Structure formats: C-alpha cells, structure tokens
Amino acid sequence: MTPPNSTAASRHHKRPRGEGQWALGYHEPLNKNEENKKNDDGLNVRQRIIDIYSKRGFDSIDPADLRGRMRWYGLYTQRKPGIDGGKTAILEPEELDDRYFMLRVRIDGGQLSLEQLRVIADISNDYGRGTADVTDRQNIQLHWIEIEAVPDIWERLEAVGLSTTEACGDTPRVILGCPLSGIDTEELIDTTAAIREVHDRFIGDPAYSNLPRKFKSAISGCPAHCTVHEINDVAFVAVTKDGEVGYDLFVGGGLSTNPMFAKRIGVFVRPDQVADVYGGVIGIFRDYGYRRLRHRARIKFLVNDWGVEKFREILETEYLKEQLPDGPAPEEPRGNRRDHVGVHQQKDGNFYVGFAPKVGRLDGDKLHLIANLAEKYGSRRVRATVEQKMVILDVAPDQVEGLVAELEANDLKVSPSTFRRQTMACTGIEFCKLAIVETKATGIHLIEEMERRLPDFKDPLTININGCPNSCARIQVADIGLKGQLVVNDKGEQVEGFQIHLGGSLGTNANFGRKVRGLKTTVEGLPDYVERVVTNFESQKKEGESFSDWVQRADEGDLK
Known part of the structure; x- marks a missing residue:
C-alpha cells in the first residue's frame, strides 16, 4: 500500500498550477514582478522618492523601486551611453542602467493648454537637456532627468493639471482620444x-x-x-x-x-x-x-x-x-490617413492646423515656439496625436495663413511629404535599455533621403521603425515595418539593421505585415531598400490600390 504522504498521493491531491488568476484563488507570487507588487504597491514609491531618494541621491534607491515601482510614476532608468545593441540581452539591468531617467508625462486624450505645454517645455530645458519626444500614445517623454529633480517636476506638472501617475507600469496607462474631440465636423x-x-x-x-x-x-x-x-x-x-x-x-x-x-x-x-x-x-x-x-x-x-x-x-x-x-x-x-495633419475646418467655423515634427522629435525651445505661435494666432489649445504629430486648434480663418507660414519656416511641416508625415520611430538605443539599434536618427535620415530620391511620391505609406521586437512603434501594422536587430553586412560584419515586415494595415482590411523569408537590411542600406520597394509599387499598382494591398499580391522578388 502506498503511504499517504508519497509522491504519487501528493500529485493526486496537488492543486493545478493554473495561470495565476486571482479570481480562481491563485494569489501567491508567481514571478519576480508579481512578488514585488505583492510586497508593496507601486503607488507607494512616490513618497519615498520625495522623502528619501531625491534627497539622498541615485545610490539610495532600492533596486525593487528603481527597476519596478518607479514606473508607476513614469520613470525608467535610461540606457547607459556607449553600450552596443549586441549586449542588450546579455548584460544585467544594473550594467545597462544610467543614473538618469526617462520621464513620461501622460496627456490623456492628447489635450494640452498653452500653460501646460510651456510647463513641459520649461521642465525639458531646466532638467532634461532640452529633450522632448511626442510618442505614438499622445504622451511627451523627457530624458536626462535626475532623481533630485523629480519632486520639483511633479509640483510644476500638478500645478497645471498634468501628472506622470501610472504613465508606465502594470497600470491603466494614458487614455487615447481623438485630438479633435469637440471640434471635428463629422x-x-x-x-x-x-x-x-x-x-x-x-x-x-x-x-x-x-x-x-x-x-x-x-x-x-x-x-x-x-x-x-x-x-x-x-x-x-x-x-x-x-x-x-x-x-x-x-x-x-x-x-x-x-x-x-x-x-x-x-x-x-x-x-x-x-x-x-x-x-x-x-x-x-x-x-x-x-x-x-x-x-x-x-x-x-x-x-x-x-x-x-x-x-x-x-x-x-x-x-x-x-x-x-x-x-x-x-x-x-474616413480617408486613408489617421493623423489629422494639414488645415481643416472645425464645426464652429474656425480651423485646426496639424503639423509634423520628424518622428516626433522636438525639444524644449520648439515646444515654447509652438505655444507662442498658437497664442499669437489666437489659439489656447494644442493637441498631440497618436502618430507623433501635433495640432493647434481654434485658428480664425484670417489667421491660418500666417500660422502655417511660421510653422513651415520652423520645420514644422503642415504640408509634409508622405515620408515626413507617415514615418514613426520609437525611442531606440539612444535611451532605451531594450533596444538593439538606433531609431530616431535613422528615421530622420530616411525621411530626408526619400524626400530627395522620390520627391513626387504622394501615396499614403506608413514606415514604422522599432529598435527591438516589442513593437512600441507598431511595426506589424505598418506598410513598411522595421524591427531592429543585428544583421551581417556584405563584408561579413555584424551591424545594426532591421527585419522587414510589409503590408500591415488597420481599418477596412486590417492585417499584420507579411514577413518575407530572409528579408533584412542594414541601417546603411535602408534608404536603398525603401526606394527600391516603393518604386516597384509605383510601377505595378492598379488604380486606387494601396501599398498594403499590392504587397499581398506582389512577387517576393519585387519585395526584396
């Protein structure tokens, strides 16, 4: 007879492991992240930042707060400069951590007053070395933030109705909304x-x-x-x-x-x-x-x-x-672009003006400029879009021309090329600890090259550039989605490059991009590749056919 405490009996009575669902009774910590959250709610880190970490400095921060709970307030340590992408998955977190933070300001619905925009601009210049990126979730991200500055930053943001609360972490993050809420005619x-x-x-x-x-x-x-x-x-x-x-x-x-x-x-x-x-x-x-x-x-x-x-x-x-x-x-x-770029009439007879920074990259001075131009031409409201663009609302008909001229003169294009309008890039290896390749500078260079090489190309074409497989820049639903990885060039050297996804789309015929076997490019070869595939599309497309639809029927040779 098998003793009741035997392995067989234990197996028979042992509760199935399940998926860790609380509602089914699985409350025990199941991985390190769950253990950290069980030990202390992420929201509680705020007071420690104010009372302890900001006063004692970076070295005083508990590692469980540094790489976990501080995300509940929009704070991630940024990547230490000089660490190449080949080491991203090899080094321990403390080896990748810089002593500075990315800070994400949540902007629910993308809605900003001029006062709020100016406060973000001041924080950027005072504490973030001028950095300011508009994300594809309507937030603005700052970099180079030191822990000592965080309480003052929070005071400034909260005084104008902004916050970083739950901008990151295992939380309900920013709520996306149309930047034209309340004014769109349709x-x-x-x-x-x-x-x-x-x-x-x-x-x-x-x-x-x-x-x-x-x-x-x-x-x-x-x-x-x-x-x-x-x-x-x-x-x-x-x-x-x-x-x-x-x-x-x-x-x-x-x-x-x-x-x-x-x-x-x-x-x-x-x-x-x-x-x-x-x-x-x-x-x-x-x-x-x-x-x-x-x-x-x-x-x-x-x-x-x-x-x-x-x-x-x-x-x-x-x-x-x-x-x-x-x-x-x-x-x-409606339409085949979702970004609200350009000049369009509002339901009240005024106009909104949407403009395109390159891959969402701005700076503190440029944010001040946007606020000043909006105010000069009669607006008190600015919006961020989910395509890394911005919109100025409530411009009177006789003020539109002047505003457009000044935005264009400051490289904030109201009538951008397709490549400027529809290229997005995530943060990339410049600041992100998960990244393998550079993205922002790559995207800006690609835009400039494509505008030079294909100045007459007008079709909608989304190019989304991601520094790692996590798809912050939505690569699977882009016409051309670029997933950062290390590739081998024609000299046999390992260099930065991308795996290419083609023909992803949202809307009427939503589908994830097509992966063609072996389709990769180096960063250096990216402009040549995009020029080649876009030229093939232009020569083969049928009347009214989108790039995504063409990709679904194109020969693999024309996609390479």
Whole structure:
C-alpha cells in the first residue's frame, strides 16, 4: 500500500498550477514582478522618492523601486551611453542602467493648454537637456532627468493639471482620444467628458494599480478612427444605434511579439455607461488576467482563450450586474490617413492646423515656439496625436495663413511629404535599455533621403521603425515595418539593421505585415531598400490600390 504522504498521493491531491488568476484563488507570487507588487504597491514609491531618494541621491534607491515601482510614476532608468545593441540581452539591468531617467508625462486624450505645454517645455530645458519626444500614445517623454529633480517636476506638472501617475507600469496607462474631440465636423460624439471620468475614477486608485501587465485604452468619436482601437487592450468606438449615439466595445488588442487585433464584444454602450464598462473590463483583467508567466500576462491572451461570448457573459453577470444590448459595428474609417495633419475646418467655423515634427522629435525651445505661435494666432489649445504629430486648434480663418507660414519656416511641416508625415520611430538605443539599434536618427535620415530620391511620391505609406521586437512603434501594422536587430553586412560584419515586415494595415482590411523569408537590411542600406520597394509599387499598382494591398499580391522578388 502506498503511504499517504508519497509522491504519487501528493500529485493526486496537488492543486493545478493554473495561470495565476486571482479570481480562481491563485494569489501567491508567481514571478519576480508579481512578488514585488505583492510586497508593496507601486503607488507607494512616490513618497519615498520625495522623502528619501531625491534627497539622498541615485545610490539610495532600492533596486525593487528603481527597476519596478518607479514606473508607476513614469520613470525608467535610461540606457547607459556607449553600450552596443549586441549586449542588450546579455548584460544585467544594473550594467545597462544610467543614473538618469526617462520621464513620461501622460496627456490623456492628447489635450494640452498653452500653460501646460510651456510647463513641459520649461521642465525639458531646466532638467532634461532640452529633450522632448511626442510618442505614438499622445504622451511627451523627457530624458536626462535626475532623481533630485523629480519632486520639483511633479509640483510644476500638478500645478497645471498634468501628472506622470501610472504613465508606465502594470497600470491603466494614458487614455487615447481623438485630438479633435469637440471640434471635428463629422465626429459622432465629443469624448472629452468620458475620458475625464475614466481618468478621475481609475487612475491612481490602488484598487486598479496592480494589474497583470500594462493596460492601454482608447475612447474615440473620430470618423478617421485615429486612436487605433484595433490594437488597444480596451477601446470604445462611437456608433449610432436607432438614432442614439453610443459606443462599440473592443477588447484584447496588442502587438509586441505576439500580435492580436482587438475583438468586438458586440454590445452597445451608452455614454453614461462608459466608465462603468471600463471598470468592468479592467476588473476582469485584474482578477482573471494571467499572472504566472509575464509574456502571457496581457488581456489579449485571456480574451483569445475565453472567446467573446464568455468575456461578455463575465462582464455582464459578475461586474456590471446588467445585460448590455447588442450594438452595431463602427462605420469604415474616413480617408486613408489617421493623423489629422494639414488645415481643416472645425464645426464652429474656425480651423485646426496639424503639423509634423520628424518622428516626433522636438525639444524644449520648439515646444515654447509652438505655444507662442498658437497664442499669437489666437489659439489656447494644442493637441498631440497618436502618430507623433501635433495640432493647434481654434485658428480664425484670417489667421491660418500666417500660422502655417511660421510653422513651415520652423520645420514644422503642415504640408509634409508622405515620408515626413507617415514615418514613426520609437525611442531606440539612444535611451532605451531594450533596444538593439538606433531609431530616431535613422528615421530622420530616411525621411530626408526619400524626400530627395522620390520627391513626387504622394501615396499614403506608413514606415514604422522599432529598435527591438516589442513593437512600441507598431511595426506589424505598418506598410513598411522595421524591427531592429543585428544583421551581417556584405563584408561579413555584424551591424545594426532591421527585419522587414510589409503590408500591415488597420481599418477596412486590417492585417499584420507579411514577413518575407530572409528579408533584412542594414541601417546603411535602408534608404536603398525603401526606394527600391516603393518604386516597384509605383510601377505595378492598379488604380486606387494601396501599398498594403499590392504587397499581398506582389512577387517576393519585387519585395526584396
């Protein structure tokens, strides 16, 4: 007879490991990240930064705070200069860490007053060596921040209604919104109030500050679908049902190394229900999200495993305690560009002016210039877009020409080339500890080269440049997506380069980019490659055919 304490008996009675879902009883720390969060909520690091770290300096920072909880306030250590991409995955975190931080200012809905923009500009110049990058999630990132400066930075930001709270970390991050909310002539609904309510109810609330991973959100009434709802963890997209405006609900989108499009839940959400439904979705993620393995901890994996029907059932029965009616899908997106660049009329008769910095790269002085130009030409409101661009609102008809002329004179193009308009780049190896290659300078050089080589090219063409496989720059849904890696050049040397994804798209025919076997380029050879593939497209395209559609039918030889 087998003793009751034998291995066989233990196996028989042992509880299955599961995926670390709290709602199913798995609360034990399952990996180092979960252990750190269980030991102390990330929100609690704020007071230690103010009372201890900012006074005693970088060396006083607890490693669990430095590489974990400080992200809850938008702070990442930046990459130590001079470490090449081949060492990114080899060195320990403390070997990659510089003594300076990237600081992410969250700008929900991309909405900025001139006062707020000037405060960010001053912080950039006073503490960030002039750095300021507009991200593809409507934030502004600063670099070279020292821990001693952080309390003063927070005071300045919070005095004008901005913050860095939960700009990073396993939290509900910035809420994307159309930069034209309230002024677009064709929008279905102004989402400003909905974004504000969700922000005020959930951001900084300890009940939602320990999620399995990051949680990305969008709420939009934009007819161009500019908030890329297809790749957010949760998204509310304006629709009309029986004459009433509300929202369609999407859940489970995300890219990185395992991309998935968000799935329509199929419900109609009234405007007054948005915050409650948001709370239900984020509650499901908190309680049922996978915590055992970090790489499977995004909500997209849960939605993919459960399916839409089960997700809807759990949302309605356990969290909302009410049934939601079935709802219609959104209309097809307006136009073939989502960036709001150019001069367009608002519903009040004034105009908005959208302009394109190169790959989102600005600086403190340029932010001051933008604020001064906006004020000079009658505007008090500036917006950031999800394409690393900016928009000045409320310009009177007789002021538009002067504003456009001054923006263009300062290299803030209102009528940019396709290459300037639709090339994005992540932070890259200049500052990011995950990166393998340089991105911003590469993107700027590529834009300049393509404008010189193909000055007459007018078709929409997105070129997204990422320094690593994590897809912060959305490479899988770009016409030309560039994933940074080390490649071998024709001399047999290992150099910076990219794996190339082709023909990704969002909108009507959403699909992830095509990977052609062996299709890579060095950084040096990138302009030649882009010129070659774009020229092939121009010579072979059918009437009205997009680059993405052409890629799906093109011979591999024409894509290389």
